[in-house]
Amino acid sequence: MQDIPFNQPSLVGNEITYLKEAIERGQLSGDGYFTKRCNKLIENLTTAPSALLTHSCTAALEMAAILCDLQPGDEVIMPSFTFVSTANAVVLRGAIPVFVDIDAQTLNIDPKKVAASVNDRTRAIFAVHYAGFPADMEPLAQIARENNLILVEDAAQALGSTYKGKMCGSLGDMAAFSFHETKNLISGEGGALTINRPELIERAEIIREKGTNRSRFIRGQVDKYTWVDIGSSFLPGELVASFLCAQLEMADEINAKRLAIFERYQKAFRQLEMEGRVQMPVVPENTTGNGHMFYLLLRDAKDRDQFISHMRTAGIITPFHYIPLHSAPAGMKYGQIGRADNDLPITNAVSDRLVRLPVFFGLGTQIETVVSIALKHFR
Numbered sequence: 001m002q003d004i005p006f007n008q009p010s011l012v013g014n015e016i017t018y019l020k021e022a023i024e025r026g027q028l029s030g031d032g033y034f035t036k037r038c039n040k041l042i043e044n045l046t047t048a049p050s051a052l053l054t055h056s057c058t059a060a061l062e063m064a065a066i067l068c069d070l071q072p073g074d075e076v077i078m079p080s081f082t083f084v085s086t087a088n089a090v091v092l093r094g095a096i097p098v099f100v101d102i103d104a105q106t107l108n109i110d111p112k113k114v115a116a117s118v119n120d121r122t123r124a125i126f127a128v129h130y131a132g133f134p135a136d137m138e139p140l141a142q143i144a145r146e147n148n149l150i151l152v153e154d155a156a157q158a159l160g161s162t163y164k165g166k167m168c169g170s171l172g173d174m175a176a177f178s179f180h181e182t183k184n185l186i187s188g189e190g191g192a193l194t195i196n197r198p199e200l201i202e203r204a205e206i207i208r209e210k211g212t213n214r215s216r217f218i219r220g221q222v223d224k225y226t227w228v229d230i231g232s233s234f235l236p237g238e239l240v241a242s243f244l245c246a247q248l249e250m251a252d253e254i255n256a257k258r259l260a261i262f263e264r265y266q267k268a269f270r271q272l273e274m275e276g277r278v279q280m281p282v283v284p285e286n287t288t289g290n291g292h293m294f295y296l297l298l299r300d301a302k303d304r305d306q307f308i309s310h311m312r313t314a315g316i317i318t319p320f321h322y323i324p325l326h327s328a329p330a331g332m333k334y335g336q337i338g339r340a341d342n343d344l345p346i347t348n349a350v351s352d353r354l355v356r357l358p359v360f361f362g363l364g365t366q367i368e369t370v371v372s373i374a375l376k377h378f379r
């Protein structure tokens with residue numbers, strides 16, 4: 001039997017045609033024809049007033065951290081249960097990630113823990129939409145308003161998800177998306193920053209273009225461009241943008257396919273969940289997901305590790321994550337635990353118990369093999 005990977009990139013439409021067109025158009029550097037088309041498509045998909053393509057979500061988070069004007073010693077509240085880039089963006093500015101626990105049902109940042117961790121040095125909240133399910137943004141926005149904090153969405157996994165009828169990427173002051181090949185829409189490496197506060201847009205363009213006002217120059221608003229602020233090279237080239245453009249055009253189809261996979265897994269494990277043997281993702285009230293991920297929470301670390309090796313023996317790759325950032329070497333060095341907790345018990349337990357099943361566009365009838373072999377673990 002052939003191995004079933006956890007993830008596999010797929011061509012879904014016009015990728016090759018657009019790559020060829022990008023080459024024929026004669027501009028391979030960034031901010032050309034396809035980058036503009038991608039920005040527009042992302043604005044449409046998120047309803048954000050401005051989207052800027054970046055070379056990764058990591059880059060978009062770093063831009064967001066610069067736009068927050070973080071100073072050394074400033075604090076940013078975030079979950080510990082996230083990818084390293086959420087925290088690195090803050091640490092690179094000399095600021096301190098303050099890790100708080102997640103909600104046991106949604107695995108998203110717990111607004112009560114956020115509220116308890118705000119102090120005079122807090123500047124921002126970085127909320128992650130885990131597994132593509134939106135964090136509870138309304139209470140977070142209220143905490144941000146009351147304390148004059150910037151609210152950033154780490155929407156790496158959440159393109160197309162909605163919260164109370166609004167799109168992820170339009171909920172915070174800014175949002176960072178990923179088009180890494182493990183996400184729903186892909187360009188190998190890739191990302192975008194959406195900006196919902198109009199007064200931040202011009203500075204975002206400058207930061208993304210190495211601290212120059214080149215974007216205004218290209219639009220003919222200034223007659224030469226120069227170094228005006230800090231920045232870096234956060235933009236992708238046109239080859240990446242052309243590939244991504246084809247994927248963005250198929251966003252609805254890609255997400256629908258993944259949601260169908262998600263629902264197949266839900267159906268397969270419902271009985272075990274009712275017996276209390278496993279926990280499946282809980283779709284938070286008034287939200288819709290995008291089928292980014294399907295996970296199971298098993299009994300404990302031993303049960304989870306046995307599940308993973310059982311699946312591996314059958315050639316099926318089912319990874320766990322995350323090592324909680326507050327317990328990682330760099331997390332202990334650069335971050336701290338929030339003021340509501342001494343430790344983060346839910347984060348620790350979820351990290352021990354979680355396993356992810358294969359979800360990708362090209363996963364066809366193989367899903368039935370995944371399901372039947374997975375169910376054997378419980379018999």
Ligand SMILES: *Cc1c(COP(=O)(O)O)cnc(C)c1O
Nearest residue numbers: 056057058083085156178179180
């Ligand atoms: C994937 C991911 C990132 C990083 O995305 P890149 O595009 O690989 O830089 C950041 N945060 C979260 C929550 C992610 O899932």
